[in-house]
Amino acid sequence: MDIRPKVLVTKIGLDGHDRGSRIVAAHLRDAGMEVVYTPPWQEIAAVVKLAQEEDVDVIGVSSLATDHLIVPRLMEALRAAGLSEVGVIVGGIVPDDDERALLDAGVARVFHPGTSLADIATYVRELAARSRAAKFAA
Amino acid sequence: MEKSSLTLLSADAVRRGDRAAIARAITALENEMPGAAALADALATEAGRAHVIGITGPPGAGKSTLIAALLAECTKRGRRIAVVAVDPSSPLSGGAVLGDRIRMSEQAAAENVFVRSLASRGHAGGLARTTRRIVDLLDAAGYDPVIVETVGAGQSEVAIAALADTCAVVCPPGLGDDVQAIKAGILEIADLLVVSKGDSALATATVRDLEGMLALRARRGGWKVPVLLTSAARGEGVAALLDAADAHAQACGRGRRLARPEPAPADERARTAALAARDAFARNCRIELVDAGAGHAEVAMTVGAEHLNFNGTCHGGALFALADTAFGLASNSHGRVAAGIEVHISYHAAAREGERLAARASEVSRTRRLATYRIEVRRGARGEGDLVASFTGTVYVTGRHHDSPDGEAPTRSSRRSP
Numbered sequence: 219m220d221i222r223p224k225v226l227v228t229k230i231g232l233d234g235h236d237r238g239s240r241i242v243a244a245h246l247r248d249a250g251m252e253v254v255y256t257p258p259w260q261e262i263a264a265v266v267k268l269a270q271e272e273d274v275d276v277i278g279v280s281s282l283a284t285d286h287l288i289v290p291r292l293m294e295a296l297r298a299a300g301l302s303e304v305g306v307i308v309g310g311i312v313p314d315d316d317e318r319a320l321l322d323a324g325v326a327r328v329f330h331p332g333t334s335l336a337d338i339a340t341y342v343r344e345l346a347a348r349s350r351a352a353k354f355a356a
Numbered sequence: 357m358e359k360s361s362l363t364l365l366s367a368d369a370v371r372r373g374d375r376a377a378i379a380r381a382i383t384a385l386e387n388e389m390p391g392a393a394a395l396a397d398a399l400a401t402e403a404g405r406a407h408v409i410g411i412t413g414p415p416g417a418g419k420s421t422l423i424a425a426l427l428a429e430c431t432k433r434g435r436r437i438a439v440v441a442v443d444p445s446s447p448l449s450g451g452a453v454l455g456d457r458i459r460m461s462e463q464a465a466a467e468n469v470f471v472r473s474l475a476s477r478g479h480a481g482g483l484a485r486t487t488r489r490i491v492d493l494l495d496a497a498g499y500d501p502v503i504v505e506t507v508g509a510g511q512s513e514v515a516i517a518a519l520a521d522t523c524a525v526v527c528p529p530g531l532g533d534d535v536q537a538i539k540a541g542i543l544e545i546a547d548l549l550v551v552s553k554g555d556s557a558l559a560t561a562t563v564r565d566l567e568g569m570l571a572l573r574a575r576r577g578g579w580k581v582p583v584l585l586t587s588a589a590r591g592e593g594v595a596a597l598l599d600a601a602d603a604h605a606q607a608c609g610r611g612r613r614l615a616r617p618e619p620a621p622a623d624e625r626a627r628t629a630a631l632a633a634r635d636a637f638a639r640n641c642r643i644e645l646v647d648a649g650a651g652h653a654e655v656a657m658t659v660g661a662e663h664l665n666f667n668g669t670c671h672g673g674a675l676f677a678l679a680d681t682a683f684g685l686a687s688n689s690h691g692r693v694a695a696g697i698e699v700h701i702s703y704h705a706a707a708r709e710g711e712r713l714a715a716r717a718s719e720v721s722r723t724r725r726l727a728t729y730r731i732e733v734r735r736g737a738r739g740e741g742d743l744v745a746s747f748t749g750t751v752y753v754t755g756r757h758h759d760s761p762d763g764e765a766p767t768r769s770s771r772r773s774p
Contacts, residue, residue, distance in 0.1 A: 221387050222450070222475075247451035250740045252475045254454045256461060264465040268457065271464075271472055273379040300376055353380070354389070 223346030231285030404611030410520030415508025482513025714739035
């Protein structure tokens with residue numbers, strides 16, 4: 219079944235640079251997706267509760283100032299809540315070594331500066347379809 | 357897939373208040389997935405216990421902020437409370453930014469609170485089409501109250517009046533003459549009038565204006581509509597608002613929405629699919645049904661060699677046929693036979709052989725006899741690409757019914773003279 223992707227765009231940790239997450243959220247909307255947007259400084263527990271209640275397919279975490287380092291904790295919390303089918307992507311400033319650690323922790327993909335918005339939308343759409351299929355086939 | 361529908365869409369888990377099961381069930385209802393109708397039926401008898409509070413008002417009135425304050429107040433009183441927040445879908449892309457949660461992120465994190473955001477998906481009236489079923493589900497899950505936030509409303513977004521037991525209209529101060537302008541619109545459906553931003557200097561004047569307006573109006577069912585001054589920022593007036601909502605439920609009862617039966621969603625989808633299946637012209641043009649429901653339809657086709665004009669691009673007539681098919685299905689989806697009486701199309705870009713085009717029709721307005729639809733033809737399997745053509749059409753709604761063998765509306769047949 220073809221369904222509109224539902225995506226959470228959020229920021230965890232203490233970094234407040236939200237311009238990037240706003241631009242991505244607006245672009246995903248323009249690409250026809252339903253985007254739940256949160257302000258920065260979200261706590262991991264609140265993000266997990268939100269992702270569960272909204273039943274999102276994909277979580278996009280924007281990180282510009284080392285917040286990506288707590289993404290593995292988010293991944294763990296999502297698994298603990300039974301949300302392992304939700305696809306998680308990280309966008310922003312992520313050094314190569316950290317990227318490997320994030321992918322090992324279960325992050326689907328890391329987007330670096332310079333990525334086109336169209337590429338992000340295409341990938342999110344595919345990831346959402348996979349996530350939705352996994353959720354309703356479990 | 358079938359197995360999953362059974363295990364994931366569990367009425368028992370919803371009744372137990374299992375957050376994951378409730379969330380998944382809402383997704384199924386919202387997207388009319390297999391098993392959703394059966395789940396809704398299983399829970400239908402348990403709806404009507406919760407107090408459904410509608411919060412409506414113009415954009416920027418402070419609805420979400422007020423709800424955040426109500427969540428805090430309900431949590432303080434030990435209540436399990438759910439919020440359904442509806443935001444508009446983009447008429448251009450069909451996408452949406454669901455931002456109501458932004459204002460309530462702190463309160464939404466509480467254990468006894470469940471917040472779900474919905475996109476209106478082109479549905480008119482200020483709510484999403486499936487809102488009623490989702491409210492029923494949260495009611496059956498034991499949430500009380502269930503708060504429904506409409507999209508930013510003006511004069512015609514009054515669907516909330518049929519859904520909520522208590523309808524609170526939020527009026528920001530300082531609209532001045534605009535208070536006059538909207539008094540014939542959403543102000544009429546108010547059970548409670550809430551002046552928001554009570555810390556603003558203009559707030560007391562707005563309270564006075566609204567009280568003056570109410571003095572000119574007859575009471576409805578013995579309930580005197582109060583005008584409540586609130587300041588969510590200072591937390592003032594919120595307890596009084598909740599008390600007033602409780603008093604209204606005491607006086608006027610709960611479960612107002614249950615008095616109006618709603619057609620099962622599967623009906624409209626199945627009906628539209630049946631109509632599409634017997635549309636010989638659409639089939640001949642290789643037009644396929646993608647999605648349908650009450651008042652909307654989406655069809656698609658791949659531009660083939662037989663669709664091309666002498667310039668080698670897609671013929672205008674083929675684009676018209678695509679848009680017109682969506683128009684016809686959307687306008688006939690409610691069950692009554694509708695006949696097109698006037699359409700207009702604009703062509704914005706050329707389409708080439710091999711391209712997939714989608715036409716999506718949404719209902720702009722519908723009265724007993726006339727309904728108007730807007731159709732967009734866009735590139736892409738779900739119309740996610742450029743706009744190729746836009747189409748507006750009006751139908752005459754006849755008295756005949758699709759589902760009844762003699763073509764008469766079933767509700768009227770008993771009154772027909774032989």
